[in-house]
Amino acid sequence: MKTLTIVRHAKSSWKDTSLSDRQRPLNKRGERDAPVMGKRIHDHGIRPSLIVTSPAKRAWTTAKIIARELNYPKEFLQREDLLYLASLERILDVIVAQDDDFNNLMVVGHNPGLTDLVNFLQPGLTHNLPTAGVVSVEVDQDSWSLYEQPSTELLVHDWPKK
Numbered sequence: 001m002k003t004l005t006i007v008r009h010a011k012s013s014w015k016d017t018s019l020s021d022r023q024r025p026l027n028k029r030g031e032r033d034a035p036v037m038g039k040r041i042h043d044h045g046i047r048p049s050l051i052v053t054s055p056a057k058r059a060w061t062t063a064k065i066i067a068r069e070l071n072y073p074k075e076f077l078q079r080e081d082l083l084y085l086a087s088l089e090r091i092l093d094v095i096v097a098q099d100d101d102f103n104n105l106m107v108v109g110h111n112p113g114l115t116d117l118v119n120f121l122q123p124g125l126t127h128n129l130p131t132a133g134v135v136s137v138e139v140d141q142d143s144w145s146l147y148e149q150p151s152t153e154l155l156v157h158d159w160p161k162k
Contacts, residue, residue, distance in 0.1 A: 002144065003155065004095070004121070005046050005106040005136040007066065008114050008129045010034040012058035022056045022084065033132040033160040034062045038069025044156045046104070046136055048072060052094060053108035054083035062132070063108040083109045088116035092146055100143045121152045133159035 010030030019025075026034065051072060053063035060079060067074055082094050091113050098105055107114075115129045121137050129135065136156035139146070 048106035
């Protein structure tokens with residue numbers, strides 16, 4: 001069995017228009033929501049053995065905050081360029097590439113790819129994974145090969161305003 005946790009980055013700021021999309025930071029709401037969701041993830045009993053994140057500042061910051069709440073070593077966080085604004089297929093490529101020795105994987109990234117991933121794993125679950133939203137599923141297999149729709153059980157579906 002594998003556990004896959006999907007986290008959309010917390011709310012980001014559009015205030016500084018001189019910044020590239022990759023450099024946009026969290027806004028005040030994002031800075032407030034990320035630690036709250038990290039605590040909720042902890043309270044749900046999710047303990048990732050690997051956290052892989054988009055390199056975008058808003059995703060990286062969200063991943064660092066959640067890692068802190070989970071007592072996950074920051075130095076083990078992995079930035080993955082392929083996750084930046086990734087499609088479902090690209091996200092699956094990143095997941096499939098992970099070592100099967102990791103049984104509990106967390107992916108931090110962006111919409112619309114993450115919502116597509118959620119609905120691939122749990123058809124019809126949501127029309128939108130909100131910012132700082134979390135979905136965790138248990139995958140009924142021993143590898144990260146998810147190209148064929150796997151059998152999954154929903155463990156967590158949570159977001160800041162829930």
